[in-house]
Amino acid sequence: MWRDALVVGGKDLRVELQSRVTTTQVAPYAILVLLLFGFAFDQDHAVLTKTAAGLFWVAVLLCSLLAVQRSYAIEAVDGARDGLRLSGLDPAGIFIGKAVAVAVQLVVLEVLLGLGVVILFGTKLHDPALLILSALCATVGLAAAGTVYGMIASGLRVRETLLPLLILPVVAPVLLGATQSWMAALGTSSTDGWKWLSLLGSFAVIYVAAGILSFSTLVEES
Amino acid sequence: MDPVIRFRSAVALAGNFPVLAGVDLDVTRGEVVLVRGSNGAGKTSLLRACAGLLRVVAGEAEVLGSDLVRDQRAVRRRVGLLGHATALYDELSARDNIRFALRAAGAPVGAAGPAMEQLGLDGRLAGTRVASLSAGQRRRVALAILVARNPELWLLDEPHAGLDADYRDLLDGFIAGAARAGSTVLLASHEADRAGPLATTVVTVGGGVVTGVSAGPPAGPAGAGSAGAGSAGAGIEPEVAGHVA
Numbered sequence: 001m002w003r004d005a006l007v008v009g010g011k012d013l014r015v016e017l018q019s020r021v022t023t024t025q026v027a028p029y030a031i032l033v034l035l036l037f038g039f040a041f042d043q044d045h046a047v048l049t050k051t052a053a054g055l056f057w058v059a060v061l062l063c064s065l066l067a068v069q070r071s072y073a074i075e076a077v078d079g080a081r082d083g084l085r086l087s088g089l090d091p092a093g094i095f096i097g098k099a100v101a102v103a104v105q106l107v108v109l110e111v112l113l114g115l116g117v118v119i120l121f122g123t124k125l126h127d128p129a130l131l132i133l134s135a136l137c138a139t140v141g142l143a144a145a146g147t148v149y150g151m152i153a154s155g156l157r158v159r160e161t162l163l164p165l166l167i168l169p170v171v172a173p174v175l176l177g178a179t180q181s182w183m184a185a186l187g188t189s190s191t192d193g194w195k196w197l198s199l200l201g202s203f204a205v206i207y208v209a210a211g212i213l214s215f216s217t218l219v220e221e222s
Numbered sequence: 223m224d225p226v227i228r229f230r231s232a233v234a235l236a237g238n239f240p241v242l243a244g245v246d247l248d249v250t251r252g253e254v255v256l257v258r259g260s261n262g263a264g265k266t267s268l269l270r271a272c273a274g275l276l277r278v279v280a281g282e283a284e285v286l287g288s289d290l291v292r293d294q295r296a297v298r299r300r301v302g303l304l305g306h307a308t309a310l311y312d313e314l315s316a317r318d319n320i321r322f323a324l325r326a327a328g329a330p331v332g333a334a335g336p337a338m339e340q341l342g343l344d345g346r347l348a349g350t351r352v353a354s355l356s357a358g359q360r361r362r363v364a365l366a367i368l369v370a371r372n373p374e375l376w377l378l379d380e381p382h383a384g385l386d387a388d389y390r391d392l393l394d395g396f397i398a399g400a401a402r403a404g405s406t407v408l409l410a411s412h413e414a415d416r417a418g419p420l421a422t423t424v425v426t427v428g429g430g431v432v433t434g435v436s437a438g439p440p441a442g443p444a445g446a447g448s449a450g451a452g453s454a455g456a457g458i459e460p461e462v463a464g465h466v467a
Contacts, residue, residue, distance in 0.1 A: 011311070011322045014314060015313045018313040080310065082275055082305070083323065084309075086273055087298070087299070088298040220295075
């Protein structure tokens with residue numbers, strides 16, 4: 001399973017490196033979203049600082065939709081998905097490989113967006129450990145859930161429009177947990193961020209397990 | 223005789239439509255089987271079922287000793303399918319596509335070099351993105367993967383399509399060589415004049431069933447006597463939309 005995950009994840013990342021879609025399209029889109037949030041709340045900088053965590057994670061969520069759609073778009077061309085099935089790869093390995101590739105892209109975007117939040121919104125860091133751990137758990141959760149639902153939608157003609165409808169309700173707990181946890185880490189809320197981190201961790205574990213268990217059926221039936 | 227394919231009343235569905243409607247077929251090791259039939263007869267579906275890509279829902283279906291009714295995935299690493307689609311990634315180079323396919327299939331990556339050389343994909347073409355290659359060149363990359371993998375069962379769907387005369391000859395050599403080396407080849411083609419001389423057995427399909435089996439190269443037009451349509455040397459068949467190809 002791990003060997004297959006490495007093969008699939010390496011391929012997906014190599015495709016992204018060659019196409020540069022993440023760096024030339026998704027990253028500018030993410031920065032643009034942050035800028036628009038900045039314009040919308042420009043009148044009240046205090047509100048901007050207080051809501052920075054939520055705005056950051058909404059931007060990440062939108063980017064994750066693009067990353068997941070892209071991950072399956074490359075399999076939809078010229079029978080590539082049949083090639084993947086025919087190679088006899090372990091479906092759990094395919095799931096982990098694709099989820100890891102999405103997660104790596106999200107981490108890169110989060111670093112970029114994090115810099116944007118600091119520069120544009122003037123946020124300050126109070127608990128770096130909580131911030132980093134929350135980001136990692138939320139990223140794993142988003143990537144795992146996105147990969148599962150991306151596979152479900154991939155066999156449908158309306159996949160581009162259906163995918164957000166499927167994913168967004170499911171990852172709402174991630175958005176909530178990551179926002180609350182980051183608000184605590186940024187010192188804009190007195191809530192206990194570590195409790196929210198445990199929710200994020202649980203969500204990540206559940207979706208990784210669900211993906212590993214269900215992907216065999218999804219690969220064959222979707 | 224070592225059985226490679228054994229189908230008994232095998233039924234496979236695409237949606238609710240029976241693309242294979244009770245196929246009976248026996249193929250033994252080392253055979254080169256030409257599958258003939260008109261458009262929509264079930265040639266592509268038969269090949270996909272043999273590859274474990276199309277689920278057999280009723281009857282019996284064994285390929286290389288694996289029961290496809292129980293587990294359609296078991297046989298996949300032992301077969302190679304060259305279909306209408308090349309299953310390549312546009313953004314990757316020819317070399318990277320071949321290496322990925324070999325790694326994914328658990329085959330030695332070292333086999334990529336000789337296969338690329340045989341198919342004229344060394345040099346400049348090796349590092350060229352597949353999106354920039356012509357249809358014929360893409361076909362050669364897909365063929366290089368098959369040659370490098372050297373599967374026990376070759377499933378070829380209109381394999382000559384898109385290749386120029388030299389590479390068609392080379393492909394014929396690969397097919398003959400694979401059979402000599404003990405592999406089995408199932409070859410769906412409308413080009414009876416091209417594929418016929420390679421065949422040790424000719425299977426005619428129509429309406430999702432096998433309607434005739436004969437030994438040796440075919441004498442008449444493709445699908446004659448049962449499936450009807452098609453003619454020898456009819457050329458490249460366009461991809462057929464829908465559930466039967």
